[in-house]
Amino acid sequence: MAPTAGRSHSIVYAPKIQDLLTREEKVFRIDARTVGVSDCELMAEIVAARPVRSAERSVYKPAAGADIHHDNATRTIRALGQDVMAGIRTPPPPARGLSGAWPYAATSYLRRWLFASDPLPVSLLSRRGVTRSDRLSRIVDRAVTVWPGSAAEGRSTALAGQIRDASGARERRQAIALYRRSTATLCDGVAALAGNALWLMGPDREREDARADLTEVLWETLRLLPPAWMLFRNDGRAYTGLHPEIRPEDRVALFPLLMHRDPKHWSDPLEFRPERWAGVADPEKTPGFMPFGFDGARCWAKHLVVPLAERLLNVAFDHRLAIRGPRQETHVPLRSLLSVRFDAAARA
Known part of the structure; x- marks a missing residue:
């Protein structure tokens, strides 16, 4: 089932x-x-049967003992959009940060690019070394709750401003949770998408014109190796009338990864063919394609993912990022985000 036949790369x-x-x-x-x-x-039909619940959303699940209100979620989306657009317009960090094990190197690079201007300890909320440790995360959360920085310290992100401007301990703890979740979800997802694209391009990425159709490359990567490859609905009671296999006590797992390989909707479905997106004005309206979810349950950051991934790939090409290992075959582990693993080195 390797989707890269003919390009000297397999998965x-x-x-x-x-x-x-x-x-x-x-x-x-x-x-x-x-x-x-x-x-x-x-x-x-399953997605339309009932609204997605807060507990089924990774970013907006309850925090600090309370649900995340719609207004808070909307403000977070807008703040993150401001921060990403501002970051894309600023010079990227030194390219040596892209060297190392992907997608982790790319995740750390993006967090440094977009959120390093935030005052300590807020900037620690998005550091991978902190987020991987529950103990360190709790320590940083308490520190930010007590001292989130001040407007007088200079430039900071709009997300950090939401923490600083929160009124009351609960609202601040929720703002901290939203900062951590939204930065992690965005940076992890973009890093996985960019890494998947680099691998699927194979030797073609070394051509002089490799970056000419990066947008098409990213849409084809979202088809073949979508980082968000599975969606869960926790309660089957709303779906029992839709299919006899679904029982009230069941969880339902939706698989864009499989749907995107359906020959009913795609010619040569296992082939990596970015050219299939040439001239497609709105890829998300393509039948059998669900890169960011269905109407009513779409990814909150979908409008940021492809532009940021394209910017990251351009930095990688500017500094001639080279995959060092493995060369021909890489593994995709069982994780919530579908991402290939490889080591890379960038020229300064």
Whole structure:
């Protein structure tokens, strides 16, 4: 099922992902409590059957003992958009930050690019070394709750401003949670998308004109290796009338990864063909394509992902980022974000 035939690159998926890729049925039981769905029409019906719940959203699940209100979520989206657009317009950090193990090197690079201007300890909220440790995260959260910095300290992000301007301890703790979740979700997702694109391009990325069609490359990467490859709905009661396999006690797993390989919607579905997006004015309206979710449950940062990934890839090409290992075959582990793993080195 390697999607890079003919480009001298292949992918080895984690066994559970490989098992999904070999299934021919569009609705199937994964375990005693989980049903998998890859049928385009049924997925749309499931998403439309009820609104997505806060607990099913990674960014906007409850924090500090309370739900995230819609107004807070909207302000966070707007603030993040301001910060990303401002970051894209600023010079990127030194390219040596892109060297190392991907996607982790790219994640750290993006966080430094977009959020390093925030005062301590706010900037620590997005540091990978902190976010990987529950203990360090709790320490930093408490420190930011007590001292989130001040407007007098100079430039900071709009997201940091939401923490600083929060009234009351609960509102500040929620602003801290939203800062951490939104920066992590954006940077991790963009790093995974850019890394997947670099790998899928294979030797073609070394051509002089490699960056000419990066937007098309990214849309094709979102089709073949979408970082958000699975969506969960936790309660099957709203879906039992949609398909006999779904029971009230079931969880439902929706798989864009499988739908994007359906030959009903795609010619040569396993082939990496960026040219299929040439002249497509609105890729998200393409049948059988769900890179950011369906109407009513779309990714809150979808308008930021492709422009930021394209900017990151341009930096990588400017500094002749080279994949050092593995050269021909890489692994995709079982993680919430679908991302290839490789080591890379950038020329200063």
